[in-house]
Amino acid sequence: MSFATIYRVFFKRxxxxxxxxxxAGFVFxxxxxxxxxxxxxxxxxxxxxxxxxxQLQLVGDEEAADDE
Amino acid sequence: MLAxxxxxxxxxxxxxxxxxxxxxxxxxxxxxxTYRTPDFGSNVKQDRDADKSRSYAYFMVGSLGLLSSVGAxxxxxxxxxxxxxxxxxxxxxxxxxxxxxxxxxKNVVVKWQGKPVFIRHRTPREIQEANSVDVASLKDPQTxxxxxxxxxxxxxxxxxxxxxxxxxxxxxxxDGWFCPCHGSHYDISGRIRxxxxxxxxEIPKYELDGDKxxxx
Numbered sequence: 001m002s003f004a005t006i007y008r009v010f011f012k013r014x015x016x017x018x019x020x021x022x023x024a025g026f027v028f029x030x031x032x033x034x035x036x037x038x039x040x041x042x043x044x045x046x047x048x049x050x051x052x053x054x055q056l057q058l059v060g061d062e063e064a065a066d067d068e
Numbered sequence: 069m070l071a072x073x074x075x076x077x078x079x080x081x082x083x084x085x086x087x088x089x090x091x092x093x094x095x096x097x098x099x100x101x102t103y104r105t106p107d108f109g110s111n112v113k114q115d116r117d118a119d120k121s122r123s124y125a126y127f128m129v130g131s132l133g134l135l136s137s138v139g140a141x142x143x144x145x146x147x148x149x150x151x152x153x154x155x156x157x158x159x160x161x162x163x164x165x166x167x168x169x170x171x172x173x174k175n176v177v178v179k180w181q182g183k184p185v186f187i188r189h190r191t192p193r194e195i196q197e198a199n200s201v202d203v204a205s206l207k208d209p210q211t212x213x214x215x216x217x218x219x220x221x222x223x224x225x226x227x228x229x230x231x232x233x234x235x236x237x238x239x240x241x242x243d244g245w246f247c248p249c250h251g252s253h254y255d256i257s258g259r260i261r262x263x264x265x266x267x268x269x270e271i272p273k274y275e276l277d278g279d280k281x282x283x284x
Contacts, residue, residue, distance in 0.1 A: 003119035011126040021133045029138045 162284035167221065167276075175237040177226060180283045184226035184234055185272060186245070187281065190256065195219045197243075198257040208268045212257045215271055223274050223283065224258045230265035245269070 011017050041048060153161075163180040165187060170176050173194075176187045190198070198212040198219075216222055226234050226245075233249035240246030241262060242255035252263030259268040274283045 003117065003123040006123050007119055007126070011123065011130075017126070017130065018133070021130050022137060024134050025137045025141060028134060029141065032138070 162282055165281040165283070166279060167281050168279040177237075178283070180272065185283055186222070186224050186226040186237065186258070186269070188222040188237070188256075190220055190222055194243075194256045198255065201255065201257075201259075207260050208266070210257075210259060210268055215257055215259070215268070217274070217276050221276060221281070222256075222258060223271065223281065225270040225272050227270065228252055228265055229260065229267040229269065230263070235269075 009016070010020055045051065160181065163178055163185070165176070165178055167187075167189070170187060170189045172189050173191045174189055177184050178187065179185070195212070201212075203209045203211050212219065215224070228235050228247040228249065230247065230250055230252050233247050235245035235247040235252070235254060237245055240253040242253050244256045244258065244261075245254040246252070247254075247263065247265065250264050252265035253261050254265075254269055255261050257268075258271075260266070272283055274281060
């Protein structure tokens with residue numbers, strides 16, 4: 001697709017331009033959100049509550065096993 | 069000299085070429101002006117693609133618009149979601165009852181949003197009795213079918229429609245419910261039959277799913 005076609009399809013009519021931006025926003029937002037979340041969780045691995053909770057449960061199970 | 073200048077400034081339109089190289093305006097003053105536009109030809113890219121640079125500029129403008137609109141959207145969403153009920157309130161909004169534990173002919177009272185909910189597992193005789201009543205003779209005419217999803221299970225709010233007392237089950241003149249405060253008698257379908265209450269006992273929104281009842 002040449003640049004002239006891109007211009008004619010997306011940019012020439014303002015309604016199409018703005019509409020494309022808003023439509024792309026709805027696609028972009030969840031992708032951005034999940035991307036940032038997965039990066040944050042990877043960066044803080046081991047410190048998050050879900051990791052700590054799994055560890056605590058592991059310890060709790062061991063203690064329960066000791067009690068028996 | 070003129071030709072050279074024309075070569076350099078390719079963007080000039082035909083009309084301005086007719087008028088002279090230096091301007092886009094066709095006014096008398098500008099035509100008579102002696103100002104000479106500098107030659108920018110050496111600064112113009114040789115293999116310049118106007119469509120490409122224009123598309124690039126629009127793409128950049130659009131990207132900024134995209135980021136701003138997403139930012140605005142999530143800001144609005146934050147405020148709107150802050151107005152919705154929190155999860156602890158949502159959890160209180162429903163109550164789940166295991167119907168298998170209720171034997172036939174027994175009442176169960178559960179608390180739902182601070183209000184008592186009567187659940188009765190009706191016997192076939194009681195269902196028949198509820199259906200045999202002449203609807204036209206009732207104070208608040210309602211058929212039994214309008215009040216139950218499954219005739220076996222009668223689910224209703226246990227609040228007397230008179231002044232809000234809690235009626236007593238399996239009592240009263242009609243073997244249904246009896247309100248001790250002012251003597252309202254309800255039948256086996258929870259309809260008002262005698263006493264000061266103006267309306268039948270209210271039916272909450274509920275769903276029956278096999279042996280599971282969800283009120284709310």
